[in-house]
Amino acid sequence: MISVEEARARIVADLKPVAVEMVGLAQAYHRVLARPVISRLTVPPSDVSAMDGYAVRAVDTDSGKPLRLIGEAPAGHPFAGEVGPGEAVRIFTGSTIPNGADTVLIQENASVAADLVEPAASVRAGLHIRWKGQDIQAGDQVLPAGARLSVRDIGLAAAAGHPWLAVYRRPRIAILCTGDEIALPGEPLPAGGIANSNALMLSAFVTAHGGEPLVMPIARDAADEVAQAALAAKGADLLLTTGGASVGAYDLVRQGLSQQCFALDFWKIAMRPGKPLIFGRLGDLPVLGLPGNPVSAYVCAVLFLRSAIEVLSGLPPESPGFETVRLAAPMRANDVREDYVRAIIAQSADGEMQVTPLQVQDSGMLRALAGSNALIRRVPFSPAIEAGRYVEILRLDHS
CATH class of the missing domain: 2.170.190.11 (Molybdopterin biosynthesis moea protein, domain 3.)
Structure with a gap:
């Protein structure tokens, strides 16, 4: 098993930005600039x-x-x-x-x-x-390449006289869910089946972080189906799979991908939840394989998929924004894996922020995940910790 940090570093090092396109300024919000914006105008144009x-x-x-x-x-x-x-x-x-x-x-x-x-x-x-030129002089660089355009940036580009901007295309993320037991919400469930929450959850995650999701038909538990689905994803910028990444008899993602000459970079991360993470390539197509359990898939998306989308979008990959917060309840010692504990952060009676770990941490329980707003990070072999001490957290406010 490799560490979370090494896995993330290997993913982002393998990716590069997608192609550049010109878009109208009205469609440029939240896009990433491929070239700096140089003002065509002096603002104000006179006193x-x-x-x-x-x-x-x-x-x-x-x-x-x-x-x-x-x-x-x-x-x-x-x-x-x-x-x-x-x-x-x-x-x-x-x-x-x-x-x-x-x-x-x-x-x-x-x-x-x-x-x-x-x-x-x-x-x-x-x-x-x-005064003339008090705000902007013609020829000034008003926005740098690599900036994700905010509402304020759109106003600035307009004031600088730009109706069109060169931006990176939205990365196309093909989402392939696997398993005989899953069906899309609203479809009849197979015997012993469940609704496919991962497809739409991950689609929303991709959209929230600037990508274009392409949800593919479910691949059943057969290596040939996985192989054929992978072929259909060749036009995407990243193939994202969920399920079939572990060591069970029906965990067939790697077996199916191998039929298409899949080059495996790594498999298995020393983390919880999310140990069976796959990364590799099908020729020019990078493949990120997430676990099938929805909580595991989500946590891996936060830690790895977000960084992948950033690189593909032309952004520098940002390290997760951990901060230190006071713990409201004791936590037991951790083992060899880096642990990401679902938790709720809130303001205490004394005005300081504090975080409370949820009692149940099952990786299949989406309701608990939806009710949390933070992850507590516990590094490998962290000792037991008392309430009132400080821990690292990652907020989930925007995803």
Whole structure:
């Protein structure tokens, strides 16, 4: 058995980003930039007002004398003339500052009668003006390659004048579930059968992390079926299997894949849940084989599949974001495997966050998994630990 860290490192080292495509900015949210975004525009394109008011010369407000109103400049309609001594132009937020003016007298500090504007007090030069290029200069790099685009990034790219962006294509993840006992939700269950929760759970996980799931028909417990399904997945960027990865008589994933010249990288991880994890290649197609138990499949997705999707998407693989939290209940000593214990993290009465391990840790119990919001990590041979001590946790808030 290899460690969790070694397994993850070997997976990400074997993968590379998928192809690049151009997408419209409206479709670019959460995509990963393949090239940096260089601004085509200067923002603001000219000196503009930050407030509604009057464009004036600051020196003319010192005397308190009324200023002659000579016109107005709504946003998008610059004033064609020039502001001279004793003159003012009505402007609005976003209006271009007219030539000759050097400050903005806000409307709250002015009284107007006919065509005369009387300042309530003097104003200094440069007040309430957003200067040309204050935000962005044409030619600036505003977003780096490799950034996953947020809502704010979309706004920034738009302001920089980009209707299209070069992004990595969404990785296509083919999901193949195996077993005679499973059926899709809503289909009649075979004798002794169960609903196939893994297919849709993993499909949602792939979508949540920026991939495109391709759910394949279930492969029954026959090596030939697994082999044929693997052939059908050749157009994907990653084949994800669930079930059939252990050592039972009907655990036929490796046997089926071997019919298609499968090159095994590793099998078996020193972790709980999720020991029978497979990784290898069918030619150019990487294959990640998860256990069939749904909790095991989910935990392996969090630790390994997420990193694989990140690399395929053009992102650097992020290490799991472990943090230290106070333990609310004692835990017994751990054995040779790295343990990931389902748990609930919540704020205690004293305001500090604390984590409570669930009493039942069976790898087939999805209800307990859905009710948890964290995993407690216990490294191999961790000693028993009392309540009140601190443990490492991985939050499950976003998946």
